[in-house]
Amino acid sequence: MPNKWRQALRNPLALSGFIIIFGILLLAILAPLIAPYDPNAIDVKAILLPPSLQHPMGTDGLGRDVFSRMLFGARISLLVGIVAVGIATSIGIVLGAISGYYRGWVDVVIMRLVDVMLSIPTFFLILAVIAFLTPSIWNIMIVIGLTSWMGVTRLVRAEFLSLRGREFVMASETLGARDFRMIFIHMLPNSLTPIMVSFVLGVASAVLVESGLSFLGLGVQAPQASWGNILTDGKEYIQFAWWLSLFPGVAILLTVLGYNLLGEGLRDVLDPRTTNTR
Amino acid sequence: MSEAILVARHLVKTYPQRGGLFGLGQQKVKALDDVSIQLNAGETLAVVGESGSGKSTLARCLLQLLPLDSGEVQFQGHDLAKLTGKELRAIRRDLQMVFQDPFASLNPRMRVGEIIAEGLLIHDLGTASEQQRKVVQMVKRVGLSEADLQKYPHEFSGGQRQRIGIARALVLEPKVVVCDEPVSALDVSIQAQILLLLRELQQEMQLSYLFITHDLRVVRHIADQVAVMYKGRVVEQGDVDSLYQSPQQEYTRNLLNAIPGRRPLAGLAAAG
Numbered sequence: 307m308p309n310k311w312r313q314a315l316r317n318p319l320a321l322s323g324f325i326i327i328f329g330i331l332l333l334a335i336l337a338p339l340i341a342p343y344d345p346n347a348i349d350v351k352a353i354l355l356p357p358s359l360q361h362p363m364g365t366d367g368l369g370r371d372v373f374s375r376m377l378f379g380a381r382i383s384l385l386v387g388i389v390a391v392g393i394a395t396s397i398g399i400v401l402g403a404i405s406g407y408y409r410g411w412v413d414v415v416i417m418r419l420v421d422v423m424l425s426i427p428t429f430f431l432i433l434a435v436i437a438f439l440t441p442s443i444w445n446i447m448i449v450i451g452l453t454s455w456m457g458v459t460r461l462v463r464a465e466f467l468s469l470r471g472r473e474f475v476m477a478s479e480t481l482g483a484r485d486f487r488m489i490f491i492h493m494l495p496n497s498l499t500p501i502m503v504s505f506v507l508g509v510a511s512a513v514l515v516e517s518g519l520s521f522l523g524l525g526v527q528a529p530q531a532s533w534g535n536i537l538t539d540g541k542e543y544i545q546f547a548w549w550l551s552l553f554p555g556v557a558i559l560l561t562v563l564g565y566n567l568l569g570e571g572l573r574d575v576l577d578p579r580t581t582n583t584r
Numbered sequence: 585m586s587e588a589i590l591v592a593r594h595l596v597k598t599y600p601q602r603g604g605l606f607g608l609g610q611q612k613v614k615a616l617d618d619v620s621i622q623l624n625a626g627e628t629l630a631v632v633g634e635s636g637s638g639k640s641t642l643a644r645c646l647l648q649l650l651p652l653d654s655g656e657v658q659f660q661g662h663d664l665a666k667l668t669g670k671e672l673r674a675i676r677r678d679l680q681m682v683f684q685d686p687f688a689s690l691n692p693r694m695r696v697g698e699i700i701a702e703g704l705l706i707h708d709l710g711t712a713s714e715q716q717r718k719v720v721q722m723v724k725r726v727g728l729s730e731a732d733l734q735k736y737p738h739e740f741s742g743g744q745r746q747r748i749g750i751a752r753a754l755v756l757e758p759k760v761v762v763c764d765e766p767v768s769a770l771d772v773s774i775q776a777q778i779l780l781l782l783r784e785l786q787q788e789m790q791l792s793y794l795f796i797t798h799d800l801r802v803v804r805h806i807a808d809q810v811a812v813m814y815k816g817r818v819v820e821q822g823d824v825d826s827l828y829q830s831p832q833q834e835y836t837r838n839l840l841n842a843i844p845g846r847r848p849l850a851g852l853a854a855a856g
Contacts, residue, residue, distance in 0.1 A: 473689035476649055477752065481703040482676040495693045 313575050320571025326564030330557075334380035343371035345378040346529045354547050364549035366539050375531040376553055382532040383561065386447050386516040391508040393451025395501065398458025403489055405459065406466025413463070420456045428453050429515065436524045443526050446519060450512050458504055465497035499576040503569050510565035517558050533558050588658075589792050590623040590646070590679075590760050595655035597638075597645050615641040617816040619655070621794075623760065623809075628786070628793040630803040630824070632839065633813035639796045640684070642813070643764045646794065647681055648672060659760070677707050680753035682782075684765040686745035690737040696723070696748055697733030703756040722755040723748075726781060743774035747781070754785060762794045767802060779805055800843050804828065812836050 314320045333340065342362075349369035357364045363372035405416040432449050439445045469475055475492050483491075519525035520534025528535060533554040540550025597616040615638045623629045633639050644650045646657055648664050657664045659679055664672065680703075683689035690699055697719060704715040720730050726747040737745055746766060753761055763782065767775040783806060786793060795806055803810055803824065810827050812820040812835065820833045831837045 473683045473685055474691040476644075477681070477683060477689050477749070478691075478702065479649060480647055480676060480679075480681045481752070481756070482673040482706045483702070484673070484706075487706065491694075492691055496691070 314572060317571045317575050319567050320575060323564050323567030323569070323571055326560055327568055330380055330561055330564065331384060333377055334384050337374075337377035337381055341371075341374035341377045343374045345374040345531050346370065354543060356547075357549050363553045364547065366536070366547075366550055367543060372536065372549060372553060375536055376533070376557060379531040379533045379536055379554065380557065380561075382443060382526055382530065383513050383516055383534075383558075386443060386450070386526075387509040387513040387561075387565075389447045390450035390454070390512045390516075391505055393448065394455040394508060394512075395458050395505050397451070397455035399462050399494070399501065401455070402459040402462025403466055403494065406463035407470060407485065407489055407493070409467075416459070417463070420459055423453070423456050429518065432515065432519065433522075433524065436519065441519075441524045441527055443530070446516060446525050450515055454508065454512065458501065458508070461500055461504055462497060465500060466493055469493045469496055500573075503573045503576065506565055506572060507569035510562045510569065513558065513561050513565070517554075587625045588622050589625040589660070590794065591658040592619060592621050592642075592646060593656050593658070595619040595642070595645055595657070596653045597641055597650065598653055614816045616645060616652075616655075619813070619816070619818050621811050621818065621821070623792055623794050625759075625792055626786075626790055627808040628795050628806050629809045629811060630795045630797060630807035631811050631813060632797060632800060632803055634798060634839075636815075637813040638816040639798070639813055640764055643681065643762050643794070643796050647676075647679060647762060674707075677703070677756050678759045680756060680758040680761050682746075682749050682753050682761060682763045682766045685769050686742045686749055687737075687769075689749050690745055692737055694736075695733065696728075696735055696737065696740075699737070699748060700733070700751045700755055703752065707756065709756075718755055719751075722751045725785070726751045726754075741774075742770050743778060746770060746774075746778055750778075750781065750785070754789065754791075757789060758791070760792045760794065762796070764796045765798070766795075768797065768799065775802070782806065800839060812839065 315324070342360075347370060349365070352361070352365050352369040354367060355361055355365045355369075361371050361373065363376060366372055366375070401416050401420075405413045431453050435449050435453075436445065439449070470493070475488055478488050478492050516525055516532070517534035517537070520532040521538050523535070523538065525534055526532035536554040537551060537558075540547065540554070544551050595616045596614070596618060598612040598614050601611045601613050617638075619638070619642060621629065621631070621642075631639050631642060641650065645652050648657070652665060656666075659675065662671075662675060664675070667675065690696075694702075700722060701715055701719045704710065704718060709715065710718070719733065723730065723733055728744060728747055728751075732740075732744075737748065740748065746769075750766075766782070767778050770778060779802065782793070785791060793806070795803075797803060807824045810820075810822065810824050811818050812827075812833070814835050820827065820831065820836045822832075827836065828840065831840055
């Protein structure tokens with residue numbers, strides 16, 4: 307395994323993704339130390355100032371420092387992304403494992419459920435659900451998590467179907483192992499690689515969904531900063547305050563790009579079937 | 585010496601196969617078609633046949649890794665198919681298997697020590713230190729060293745991995761071991777070593793082997809009894825010497841003639 311990590315760092319795709327994500331993660335964690343201003347402090351004497359040394363990314367319509375808001379917004383975006391995908395992945399592992407291990411009618415029921423969920427456009431489902439709930443960061447995480455587990459479920463199921471016929475799993479059964487042991491000692495550890503890749507790729511889309519929801523005002527609520535609602539604030543001033551839209555837009559782009567690069571890079575390195583394709 | 589320990593009667597196993605327009609029709613392929621075999625205590629029964637003759641299916645059905653359509657497997661006075669899950673798991677201790685592909689049969693994420701100890705752990709045999717002692721003893725017996733216990737399977741060659749697979753099966757001190765082509769994935773030079781090891785262990789531990797192979801050269805070395813399978817059926821069964829000297833079936837004669845470097849049997853020309 308350590309070899310694989312070193313190999314991953316030599317892959318330019320994975321490395322660039324890793325650097326971007328690591329950088330953003332660092333900025334998010336150190337936000338209170340780096341931020342020059344309180345992200346929610348209103349300063350009526352400094353409204354809509356363009357980027358300068360005092361305000362590296364300018365100020366918004368209420369005179370708040372955009373750079374500080376961006377840093378705290380990064381925390382929200384990453385937190386939502388990681389927790390939401392964590393929920394989705396947990397559900398996916400459980401359902402996929404049950405489906406792939408026991409097969410039969412359980413498998414049929416779970417797979418049809420997946421089909422039904424997939425047939426509904428996720429973003430609109432989330433919009434509809436959020437409309438009924440009070441928009442809050444916790445609700446967003448849970449709703450995104452509950453509507454994006456289908457891919458992982460299929461993935462884990464497919465892994466389990468193929469692992470179930472592998473000789474080392476049969477060997478364990480021959481030794482007298484129970485289902486629990488075969489699933490958790492033999493099959494799950496051997497499906498972690500694709501699960502990890504799908505986790506990283508999933509975070510990218512969750513970040514995007516969160517930004518979209520916040521942009522529409524259904525996500526993180528003011529005054530709490532999120533990249534999505536900074537964008538919304540900027541929309542009104544876009545003709546003369548470009549910095550309000552540019553910086554959060556670029557941040558979202560970079561994050562999504564970073565996660566996708568890391569995910570694809572990891573897949574190339576960890577999956578022997580796609581090695582040397584790039 | 586010739587008391588039956590594992591008896592299979594009238595085993596039938598079919599696989600569904602989709603066919604016809606849009607895969608709507610369903611045909612059944614008979615992998616086992618009324619197969620009956622008997623393994624005597626302390627002996628080796630070789631099951632011989634070409635690819636697709638149902639040998640591996642037979643092994644897996646005997647071990648209840650695949651469900652049978654009909655027929656029964658008698659082991660130690662129990663019909664294995666009728667046991668509950670718990671009873672079956674308990675009885676598996678005495679009925680072990682060595683797999684064909686030494687690269688697929690070991691969990692790549694477990695250390696060799698963990699792999700060999702797994703059976704002891706599952707059946708909760710002895711204290712941790714007794715288990716450790718047994719594992720060390722077993723790993724040395726199959727020709728590896730104690731230091732190898734800390735390594736992962738990918739650090740070993742095919743022959744060494746097969747030794748690990750043998751150790752995993754035999755550390756439970758089973759009565760019957762089903763060997764599913766245990767040497768067919770190995771180099772010829774390694775094959776002899778593994779066969780020798782299996783034979784020594786058989787004598788030391790009073791094991792009975794059900795030995796599945798497509799290689800008749802191997803059979804002569806290791807078997808007491810032979811069952812020849814062809815298209816899911818046992819076409820000929822008997823002790824190894826009489827089968828080699830006077831094969832009764834056309835198919836068996838063809839198999840024997842196919843052994844590389846073997847001269848045509850004298851009786852064959854006359855028979856036709």
